[in-house]
Amino acid sequence: MPRAVAGPEIERLIQLLARLPGLGPRSARRAALALVKKKDLLLAPLASAMTVAAERIVTCSVCGNVDTADPCTICTDASRDARTIVVVEDVADLWALERAGAIDARYHVLGGTLSPLDGVGPDDLTIDALVARCAGGEVSEVIIAVNATVDGQATAHVIMDRLAGLPVKVSRLAHGVPVGGELDYLDEGTLSAAIRARTPL
Amino acid sequence: MPRAVAGPEIERLIQLLARLPGLGPRSARRAALALVKKKDLLLAPLASAMTVAAERIVTCSVCGNVDTADPCTICTDASRDARTIVVVEDVADLWALERAGAIDARYHVLGGTLSPLDGVGPDDLTIDALVARCAGGEVSEVIIAVNATVDGQATAHVIMDRLAGLPVKVSRLAHGVPVGGELDYLDEGTLSAAIRARTPL
Ligand SMILES: [Zn+2]
Ligand SMILES: [Zn+2]
Numbered sequence: 001m002p003r004a005v006a007g008p009e010i011e012r013l014i015q016l017l018a019r020l021p022g023l024g025p026r027s028a029r030r031a032a033l034a035l036v037k038k039k040d041l042l043l044a045p046l047a048s049a050m051t052v053a054a055e056r057i058v059t060c061s062v063c064g065n066v067d068t069a070d071p072c073t074i075c076t077d078a079s080r081d082a083r084t085i086v087v088v089e090d091v092a093d094l095w096a097l098e099r100a101g102a103i104d105a106r107y108h109v110l111g112g113t114l115s116p117l118d119g120v121g122p123d124d125l126t127i128d129a130l131v132a133r134c135a136g137g138e139v140s141e142v143i144i145a146v147n148a149t150v151d152g153q154a155t156a157h158v159i160m161d162r163l164a165g166l167p168v169k170v171s172r173l174a175h176g177v178p179v180g181g182e183l184d185y186l187d188e189g190t191l192s193a194a195i196r197a198r199t200p201l
Numbered sequence: 202m203p204r205a206v207a208g209p210e211i212e213r214l215i216q217l218l219a220r221l222p223g224l225g226p227r228s229a230r231r232a233a234l235a236l237v238k239k240k241d242l243l244l245a246p247l248a249s250a251m252t253v254a255a256e257r258i259v260t261c262s263v264c265g266n267v268d269t270a271d272p273c274t275i276c277t278d279a280s281r282d283a284r285t286i287v288v289v290e291d292v293a294d295l296w297a298l299e300r301a302g303a304i305d306a307r308y309h310v311l312g313g314t315l316s317p318l319d320g321v322g323p324d325d326l327t328i329d330a331l332v333a334r335c336a337g338g339e340v341s342e343v344i345i346a347v348n349a350t351v352d353g354q355a356t357a358h359v360i361m362d363r364l365a366g367l368p369v370k371v372s373r374l375a376h377g378v379p380v381g382g383e384l385d386y387l388d389e390g391t392l393s394a395a396i397r398a399r400t401p402l
Contacts, residue, residue: 007258007268007269007270007274009250009253009254009257009258009269010254010258010267010268012250013247013250013251013254016243016246016247016250017247019243020224020232020235020236020243021228021231021232021235022223022224022228022231022232023221023223023224023232027222027223029293029296030222030223030293030385031221031222031223031224033267033292033293033296034221034222035221035251035254036254036258036267037267037292039254039255039258042217042220042221043251043254043255044251044255045217046214046217046218046251047248047251047252047254047255048252049210049213049214049217050214050236050244050245050247050248050251051248051249051252052210053210053211053214053236053237053240053244053248054240054244054245054248056210057208057210057211057237057240066211066234066237066238067208067211068208068210069208073208091234091238092230092231092234095230095234184231
């Protein structure tokens with residue numbers, strides 16, 4: 001068994017860093033070393049940024065975005081089109097669409113997709129809240145921007161069924177999204193094109 | 202130009218995370234998102250571990266290791282062989298040898314290698330301090346465990362010249378180390394074998 005290579009403070013830092021996506025045990029050690037070597041330039045500022053984030057970041061009770069305000073900056077931005085809601089699986093997808101500057105609308109974060117094998121049913125997602133937002137009268141269009149996976153498309157159909165009868169137009173992203181692909185990995189041009197060419201359901 | 206996708210607190214977190222080795226801009230966003238989604242389980246503990254590390258971690262004035270004590274835990278560990286010093290370029294190499302459990306000796310971190318092209322000369326490394334440690338009388342063997350690169354081997358020769366005349370046996374790692382390879386990427390067996398088969402210079 002490998003020995004601990006540094007004091008408990010550094011070992012704990014390595015263990016926590018290794019839990020970040022994209023960092024394995026070895027790269028977590030490299031990251032920890034880079035941090036302790038750049039104590040004033042990187043470690044202290046990052047510690048402070050994380051402390052601020054941990055204290056101030058909340059989940060938006062309207063759309064599910066993460067921000068320091070509830071409702072979030074997007075939900076309270078009067079310059080955005082409040083009649084259009086883009087439905088995404090995850091905050092990462094919201095960020096990807098915002099980075100692309102794909103649309104100036106509001107969002108709704110589902111919190112995942114239906115996944116019978118994993119025991120994720122409609123009640124585990126924020127579908128009820130989406131229906132309630134659409135029933136309020138202000139929303140006229142819902143763009144379902146879920147991943148082009150089997151679970152994503154099944155989720156899109158359930159949402160479409162739940163919105164049937166409400167006075168909202170429902171569309172999905174155009175088939176610019178590669179089958180089986182995930183939004184967060186697409187380039188901005190593809191995301192923008194997929195929003196522009198959205199097709200009615 | 203992509204828009205900022207979140208409040209300034211999250212953007213700052215992303216920017217700082219992107220400066221860690223192994224994380225690019227995209228994986229820094231994923232890491233930031235993972236952090237804010239696991240606020241209590243990951244973000245807050247990591248913020249606190251970093252704050253503790255920033256406050257407590259120092260560079261050992263004897264060997265150049267990073268630790269919360271100066272002299273470091275290794276330098277003050279009476280169970281270690283104080284007569285043998287393993288000379289490494291970087292703290293990452295010290296960690297790699299310790300993980301391998303390759304030897305129970307003390308270390309000396311050079312802080313790099315000689316690199317005329319980058320303007321790194323002998324005075325930019327801790328060679329004088331190494332000579333002083335070896336002149337104290339307690340040290341009987343120096344194992345030069347620098348990378349098997351051209352700069353590393355040139356550095357080894359300069360160190361050997363500086364130690365000539367002192368009553369210390371100087372050796373280098375065995376040729377188990379791949380030519381051009383870096384210590385930190387080697388498996389533990391290779392590192393241990395290279396220590397065992399060290400050859401006199
Ligand atoms: Zn919101
Ligand atoms: Zn030390």
